[in-house]
Amino acid sequence: MVDNTWSTREGPVLEAMYWASESGTDLGQAAHDAVPDLPERVLQEMLLTLAQDDYLEAHVTKTAGDVPTVIPTRLMAKGRRAVGQWPSEDLEVELARVIERLEEEETDPERKSRFQKLREALSDAGKDVVARVIAELLKSLGGHVA
Numbered sequence: 001m002v003d004n005t006w007s008t009r010e011g012p013v014l015e016a017m018y019w020a021s022e023s024g025t026d027l028g029q030a031a032h033d034a035v036p037d038l039p040e041r042v043l044q045e046m047l048l049t050l051a052q053d054d055y056l057e058a059h060v061t062k063t064a065g066d067v068p069t070v071i072p073t074r075l076m077a078k079g080r081r082a083v084g085q086w087p088s089e090d091l092e093v094e095l096a097r098v099i100e101r102l103e104e105e106e107t108d109p110e111r112k113s114r115f116q117k118l119r120e121a122l123s124d125a126g127k128d129v130v131a132r133v134i135a136e137l138l139k140s141l142g143g144h145v146a
Contacts, residue, residue, distance in 0.1 A: 015083045027072040055079035092130040
């Protein structure tokens with residue numbers, strides 16, 4: 001079985017790169033600092049894969065070895081979504097995340113239960129129904145979102 005590395009490698013690297021971009025510091029150094037025990041070869045391969053999958057933009061240079069040097073320059077939309085900076089492309093998925101977050105933050109047991117029931121009702125309604133409701137809501141707002 002292959003280990004899932006997203007929560008221990010890719011996710012922390014993308015998050016560190018987001019914060020580096022916000023503060024104007026070096027994204028490559030932020031990536032390295034996020035996973036300091038990761039061998040450089042593995043880090044470069046991971047950055048290359050993230051760049052090839054449109055999580056980040058990078059300059060890639062061939063070196064004498066078998067792994068190129070990857071210099072990240074910015075997070076792409078997919079990378080920003082991965083760290084939660086931008087909403088999901090699937091509005092129904094994003095709605096479920098918002099409801100789940102509100103449910104987790106709620107301290108009143110009765111209101112917490114209402115959030116849970118709403119999340120379950122949306123799940124039971126099905127993705128197509130929820131997508132249609134969201135589309136109609138956005139259409140009715142006509143761009144007047146506060």
